[in-house]
Amino acid sequence: MGGGGKYRSVNISKGESMFCPYMNLESFSNDIFNKLKNNNYLKNYENIALKNEFIEKLSYYMCELIVLHPFSEGNGRCIRLFFDMIVTFNGYEYIDYNSTLESSDYISASIDCMETDCERMKKIIENGLTKATSLVKDKT
Numbered sequence: 218m219g220g221g222g223k224y225r226s227v228n229i230s231k232g233e234s235m236f237c238p239y240m241n242l243e244s245f246s247n248d249i250f251n252k253l254k255n256n257n258y259l260k261n262y263e264n265i266a267l268k269n270e271f272i273e274k275l276s277y278y279m280c281e282l283i284v285l286h287p288f289s290e291g292n293g294r295c296i297r298l299f300f301d302m303i304v305t306f307n308g309y310e311y312i313d314y315n316s317t318l319e320s321s322d323y324i325s326a327s328i329d330c331m332e333t334d335c336e337r338m339k340k341i342i343e344n345g346l347t348k349a350t351s352l353v354k355d356k357t
């Protein structure tokens with residue numbers, strides 16, 4: 218992936234979508250990650266009773282990062298990896314995006330994010346999120 222984790226230094230768009238102006242990347246990124254820090258980086262969502270709230274938060278932050286689009290390449294893969302790390306920390310399997318990546322669903326949901334409409338991304342996460350079973354088995 219080009220850029221080596223550095224903020225891009227140009228404005229970019231995909232289709233009709235213009236991502237965060239590069240001049241604002243640092244300050245907007247700080248806003249998002251400060252908020253995430255205040256949510257304890259979503260580390261407290263192991264309890265299945267909190268699953269709906271977890272999905273709500275995951276989709277909110279995913280939408281924010283999709284709009285930010287901080288790098289020149291690899292944003293999609295980085296963002297999905299980032300949230301997979303968060304969900305596995307909370308005892309979930311990697312989010313299953315497969316059918317939405319094969320079709321245009323993930324892109325359509327991303328386009329909605331540009332208008333701060335996270336509903337379709339929330340549905341994608343909801344459909345793809347399941348508890349890991351291996352630890353449960355070990356305890357029985």
Ligand SMILES: Nc1ncnc2c1ncn2[C@@H]1O[C@H](COP(=O)(O)OP(=O)(O)OP(=O)(O)O)[C@@H](O)[C@H]1O
Nearest residue numbers: 231232233234283289290291292293294324327328
């Ligand atoms: N038209 C669009 N409007 C808004 N967001 C888009 C659009 N097309 C793609 N995206 C978002 O940009 C991401 C792709 O960005 P980028 O090419 O930097 O990442 P990638 O990891 O190389 O690609 P991919 O996500 O396809 O694996 C997609 O995953 C999606 O979230």
Ligand SMILES: [Mg+2]
Nearest residue numbers: 290291292293
């Ligand atoms: Mg790409």
